[in-house]
Amino acid sequence: MTYFKSRSVISIVITAFLIIQLILAGNCFARPGEGAELAKFQITKHGNQIILPVRFKDNEYWFLLDTGSSFTIFDSSFKYDLGEVIGKVTTNTPRNTITTDVYKAPEAFLGEINLKSCDAVLCVDLEQTGFGEGKKIKGIIGMNFLRKYMVQIDFDFDMLYIYQSVQGEQLRWGQQCDLTFPKGGLPHVKGVVFFDIPVEFLIDTGHSMTGSLEEKIFRQILSQKKAKTIEASFITLGGTITEREARINDLSIADFHYKDLIFSELDSSILGLEFLGRHGVIFDFPNKKFYLDVGRDFRKRDERDMSGLRLAKSYENTIVHSVEVDSPAQKAGIKAGDAIISIGTKLSNQYDIWILRRDLMNMDGSKLNITFERGGKKKEVPIILVQKL
Numbered sequence: 001m002t003y004f005k006s007r008s009v010i011s012i013v014i015t016a017f018l019i020i021q022l023i024l025a026g027n028c029f030a031r032p033g034e035g036a037e038l039a040k041f042q043i044t045k046h047g048n049q050i051i052l053p054v055r056f057k058d059n060e061y062w063f064l065l066d067t068g069s070s071f072t073i074f075d076s077s078f079k080y081d082l083g084e085v086i087g088k089v090t091t092n093t094p095r096n097t098i099t100t101d102v103y104k105a106p107e108a109f110l111g112e113i114n115l116k117s118c119d120a121v122l123c124v125d126l127e128q129t130g131f132g133e134g135k136k137i138k139g140i141i142g143m144n145f146l147r148k149y150m151v152q153i154d155f156d157f158d159m160l161y162i163y164q165s166v167q168g169e170q171l172r173w174g175q176q177c178d179l180t181f182p183k184g185g186l187p188h189v190k191g192v193v194f195f196d197i198p199v200e201f202l203i204d205t206g207h208s209m210t211g212s213l214e215e216k217i218f219r220q221i222l223s224q225k226k227a228k229t230i231e232a233s234f235i236t237l238g239g240t241i242t243e244r245e246a247r248i249n250d251l252s253i254a255d256f257h258y259k260d261l262i263f264s265e266l267d268s269s270i271l272g273l274e275f276l277g278r279h280g281v282i283f284d285f286p287n288k289k290f291y292l293d294v295g296r297d298f299r300k301r302d303e304r305d306m307s308g309l310r311l312a313k314s315y316e317n318t319i320v321h322s323v324e325v326d327s328p329a330q331k332a333g334i335k336a337g338d339a340i341i342s343i344g345t346k347l348s349n350q351y352d353i354w355i356l357r358r359d360l361m362n363m364d365g366s367k368l369n370i371t372f373e374r375g376g377k378k379k380e381v382p383i384i385l386v387q388k389l
Contacts, residue, residue, distance in 0.1 A: 115145060207270050333381060
């Protein structure tokens with residue numbers, strides 16, 4: 001999630017005054033395995049949102065770990081538990097612009113770490129964020145908390161660690177990249193696409209896809225380079241949206257080079273979870289360093305859904321968020337809001353949603369039977385997967 005991109009869970013726009021007052025650079029800290037391990041968590045497979053448990057008022061709630069959010073956020077249902085309002089901030093959501101209250105950070109715990117260390121939190125209605133992997137999201141862990149710590153994400157073993165950090169570079173951790181923190185204190189790293197086009201990428205753990213390129217860079221690539229593109233329209237419960245995607249044949253970050261990555265066109269350039277999930281990742285935020293190591297999926301070919309379905313999890317149900325126009329799914333009669341019962345031989349309530357999504361990204365031309373429910377009635381339809389990009 002980020003405060004300026006159009007498809008973020010919720011976008012935070014912060015005035016320069018509040019940035020200076022409330023986004024605090026942390027002190028320097030310790031390296032994985034040798035310094036103080038402050039917390040560790042099992043996470044879901046890469047490409048999914050990173051949802052962590054936070055203890056607040058003797059109960060546990062699910063918070064999204066989001067390096068694309070300037071602030072740590074509590075859902076508006078906690079409004080009367082947060083105490084006195086200390087200010088206001090302008091907030092852009094996918095639907096509108098609102099003014100929301102700022103509170104002193106309360107006593108709440110991520111593992112044994114007190115979220116009070118982030119000093120200030122926002123209180124925002126997160127109903128639109130829905131569910132992350134079937135878990136109702138009640139908050140967002142943003143950069144005004146994370147900037148004080150080192151965060152290691154081991155995507156090969158589905159683990160996340162938070163450490164204290166010590167000063168100094170640690171080249172043994174992998175490829176080292178410098179971080180910058182423009183625009184609301186969000187982490188950015190430099191990259192190059194097609195060998196000669198520089199890009200400043202936001203590293204956004206709230207963005208589930210590989211990434212995006214801002215519009216002017218996307219247009220530059222299309223005008224100067226041979227890049228295969230598609231334009232897709234999706235029918236959602238809220239209306240029809242259209243987007244473009246391109247297959248990028250060369251991306252460089254530090255000394256790493258990537259082929260066949262798929263980037264969408266947005267109003268900002270982003271590296272998301274599908275990209276990060278190729279690696280072992282260490283964010284050393286206090287020292288402004290970012291480390292990448294080769295993971296088991298480092299060289300995998302990027303693919304997109306071949307069915308025309310975008311799926312979301314709501315508790316134990318797998319729901320159709322949107323359906324691409326003229327896709328196999330639409331031609332089969334599946335609509336936004338339908339509940340998916342099974343995909344092929346897999347019952348949707350018995351599998352992580354990432355497994356179901358992967359099944360819809362494989363085997364161009366293969367046939368799958370999908371069973372869905374609408375209005376209490378079940379229906380099974382065949383679809384043939386089609387690779388578009």
